[in-house]
Amino acid sequence: MISLTEIRKIFQTKNGPVTAVDGINLTINEGEIYGVIGYSGAGKSTLIRMLNMLERPSEGDVVVAGRNLSKLKPTELRKARQEIGMIFQHFNLLWSRTVRDNIAFPLEIAGVKKTERMKRVDELIKLVGLEGREESYPSQLSGGQKQRVGIARALANNPKVLLCDEATSALDPKTTDSILDLLVDINERLGLTIILITHEMHVIRKICHQVAVMEAGKIVEQGPVREVFRKPKEKMTKEFVKQITETDETVEAVDHMLADYPDGQLVQLTFVGEEAERPLITQLIRHFDVEVNIIQGKLTKIQEGSYGTLFVALTGDKEEIGKAIAFIREKEVEVEVIAHA
Numbered sequence: 147m148i149s150l151t152e153i154r155k156i157f158q159t160k161n162g163p164v165t166a167v168d169g170i171n172l173t174i175n176e177g178e179i180y181g182v183i184g185y186s187g188a189g190k191s192t193l194i195r196m197l198n199m200l201e202r203p204s205e206g207d208v209v210v211a212g213r214n215l216s217k218l219k220p221t222e223l224r225k226a227r228q229e230i231g232m233i234f235q236h237f238n239l240l241w242s243r244t245v246r247d248n249i250a251f252p253l254e255i256a257g258v259k260k261t262e263r264m265k266r267v268d269e270l271i272k273l274v275g276l277e278g279r280e281e282s283y284p285s286q287l288s289g290g291q292k293q294r295v296g297i298a299r300a301l302a303n304n305p306k307v308l309l310c311d312e313a314t315s316a317l318d319p320k321t322t323d324s325i326l327d328l329l330v331d332i333n334e335r336l337g338l339t340i341i342l343i344t345h346e347m348h349v350i351r352k353i354c355h356q357v358a359v360m361e362a363g364k365i366v367e368q369g370p371v372r373e374v375f376r377k378p379k380e381k382m383t384k385e386f387v388k389q390i391t392e393t394d395e396t397v398e399a400v401d402h403m404l405a406d407y408p409d410g411q412l413v414q415l416t417f418v419g420e421e422a423e424r425p426l427i428t429q430l431i432r433h434f435d436v437e438v439n440i441i442q443g444k445l446t447k448i449q450e451g452s453y454g455t456l457f458v459a460l461t462g463d464k465e466e467i468g469k470a471i472a473f474i475r476e477k478e479v480e481v482e483v484i485a486h487a
């Protein structure tokens with residue numbers, strides 16, 4: 147659906163050239179929700195803006211739905227852009243227009259006739275759950291409602307792709323979740339391919355199928371969300387995964403356990419999908435001469451199944467503990483030894 151080949155963006159500034167995106171190759175399949183995560187300045191906005199040529203790459207090709215956007219003439223590009231909707235952190239609504247007229251705007255530009263336009267707007271209002279607010283102005287709406295208008299407007303011309311530029315960063319956690327649910331709903335109902343950028347792992351965890359981690363203009367790690375959660379390789383990725391797994395409470399509990407179990411071995415188990423449901427602890431106790439104390443556990447839903455972390459202290463003979471850990475690893479559960487006695 148989308149492929150980027152050796153994309154580079156160099157901004158010429160008065161202090162010299164700034165490389166915002168530094169040789170990115172990426173393939174996004176149809177119907178996928180693809181998340182790009184990175185800290186501020188990593189180059190995420192520049193990258194997503196190159197997917198609809200709001201920013202022209204200095205080098206490389208951007209192919210969307212079979213068309214090489216880097217090579218299109220202005221009229222062809224305008225047409226291609228109708229297949230790519232976009233939503234923004236600060237909504238970018240027209241403040242002097244009502245909800246209805248904001249959503250109708252891209253249809254007016256595309257030359258859609260009034261009766262058809264009105265019909266389409268009604269469908270979109272229903273789709274995003276804004277019935278009853280048609281005649282309100284953006285200033286009369288909550289943040290979540292404003293983003294719903296942004297989504298409806300982005301979908302007006304039936305795009306194949308939706309780009310989300312930090313679309314929930316200005317929203318509180320509850321509203322964030324309702325907008326993320328709406329994006330999943332749209333993805334499933336319309337088969338829309340969604341690309342989002344964010345600095346929050348929660349967003350990736352909740353809705354993405356695939357994730358790419360960006361640092362200094364490059365993608366340092368990418369893959370299916372469940373795999374990246376199960377076994378993050380790069381330091382940056384580990385930091386992001388910790389946003390989900392290692393709350394302050396966990397760190398405090400682990401510190402306590404280290405003091406309380408001086409003879410034990412503290413391990414963190416990480417499981418995804420079906421592994422999370424297997425009776426692993428029972429098997430450990432049954433097969434090995436070890437004591438297993440559960441310190442803290444957390445099961446979280448990810449887009450495709452569940453993801454769990456469990457902190458346990460194993461006490462017993464050193465060799466027996468070693469065998470128990472090897473057994474866990476055989477079950478394809480990730481084991482990180484936190485501290486030795």
Ligand SMILES: Nc1ncnc2c1ncn2[C@@H]1O[C@H](COP(=O)(O)OP(=O)(O)OP(=O)(O)O)[C@@H](O)[C@H]1O
Nearest residue numbers: 157159164166184185186187188189190191192193
């Ligand atoms: N128009 C521009 N002119 C000059 N430099 C730019 C421009 N746009 C972005 N940059 C620089 O490119 C780098 C990447 O910026 P970008 O906004 O893409 O990162 P980001 O990951 O989206 O971060 P943020 O979330 O803070 O926007 C930064 O060093 C930024 O200063």
